[in-house]
Amino acid sequence: MTSRRHLLTGAAAAGLGAAAGAGVVAAAHGDSPARVAAAPGGQPALGTAIVAFHGARQAGVAEDPPAHAAFVAFTLPATADRRGLARMMRLLTDDAARLTRGEPALGDTDATLAPLPARLTVTFGFGPGLYRAAGLRPPVADLPAFRIDRLEQRWSGGDLLLQVCADDPLTVAHTQRMLIKDTRPFAAVRWVQQGFRRSPGIHAPDHTQRNVMGQLDGTANPRGAEIDPAVWNEDGSTTIVVRRMRAEIEKWDMLSVADKENAVGRRLDTGAPLSGTQEHDEPDFTKLDDSGLPAMPDFSHVTRARVTDPALKLLRRPYNYDGVPNAAGHPDAGLIFASFQKDIARQFVPVQQRLADKDLLNEWITPIGSAVFAVPPGCAEGGWIGEQVLG
């Protein structure tokens, strides 16, 4: 009964949103998070906030990540060809352009769910298989096998990726449903991974989020002007790596706080490196404690993952997942690791290789899914995502 009431309230709110006017937008695209305008008519500003879909670069990369995400990967049939793929991308681009500005998709069977985009973004990624189907040389290659990998087919690979993000899970659900519906004639769903971060209003937008293991996650991310040289190619394209990292929480729970901090190289409470006092202090790998041991353990995650060259940094945009516990009560939780970088082979692979070779945190995290996609440039109004590749 409660759920039905919520559903009705939601529908009513959505109707109000439509009436209040889809014109209430505060568009932002690129480096700054969407600026949220106070909407007239008592409409909550979070719900009507819009991130511009059109632009030289796709949205859903550099903005402050919204609270909810669905990563949807598809497999193309053997019969897929360039013309069919172009048709599919025209259709999906049109859907995404409408939904992200709070309008129903064409033929939207539940148009009442469209008016509250809540910073909705839809980001398209092309896997190696899509390029091959189009008769093109793939600009991205599957990752090499790492010894820590325990990859499961059901979370790995994919020819097409849709990354759907919004500050509201119902908006994500509706968008996912509409886009899958329109992709069905062209491709089969391969996997869906749904994740979450802290909700808006919980803390300041530039605050580093915590993952399900309690760690501040993303402290070393490039920010502001640091993003461009690490992420964007001149043509507005980038790449995404999506890896599903299962957290071995039952084992993690056996550790003391000091054990956990040694594994990560940071304080759990403040996120400060063990060589410093504040979250954003640069880790000092030369600092020794009184007994002569390096303050930053040389096997800690931060020590091993460190990248100093600004052009080689990764823009991490991960989401937590928390599935259904098993009968014994053990959680099915972890991280949907997502990173954007210009070049996977030059930026992502070396870091992952170092972590696979030696990282104490490996004892408590297991990669169970892995996929790579090129993220083609954005498009202008009237254009479509992928036109430079498939047009």
Place this chain on the structure above:
Amino acid sequence: MRPEATSRRNRWLGGPRWIQRLLVAAAAFLVVALPGVPAWAHAQLASAVPAPDAALSTAPAAVTLTFNEQLNPEFTTIVVSDAGRQRVPASAPAVSGAAGTVRIEGALGEGAYTVAYRVVSTDGHTIQGSYGFTVGDAARPPVAAGESSGGLPVGVLIGIGAVGLGLAMVAGYLYFSGRRRQRGSA
């Protein structure tokens, strides 16, 4: 409760009542305390060459630390520092089973030295500690030698255990005296 049921239970438990209470209290303590205690079996330094506080007349060519558990070579750090807290050039640790060895490059001069280690036991706990030794007539190094497991010190664990046991015994006593009163009034 019917009297025969009570007496049957007493026969089954057997022995005087204070023993029953002690058993219940002990069981309660185990139930409460065990799941919260991070594994007892941490790695520990079992022996070292040179030994802690050794006063050597000739400089050692290597330092070998032996633990009570297999070491993971990836997660084994052993460093030797001089009295000025400068790291003595040494090889990366060679790990064999439960022992890790660093070869010292060049001869150590007379003076006080500190050996520090940070290793990870098979269950993932970090154990670190340090000790000193001297070469020649130098004074003992001013390092507070010791070992920490990253968890609570053993003393604190024992203290927590004692408090827990006490609380469990009080709870057990209240439980049984409460039941006796109930039976009495029934």
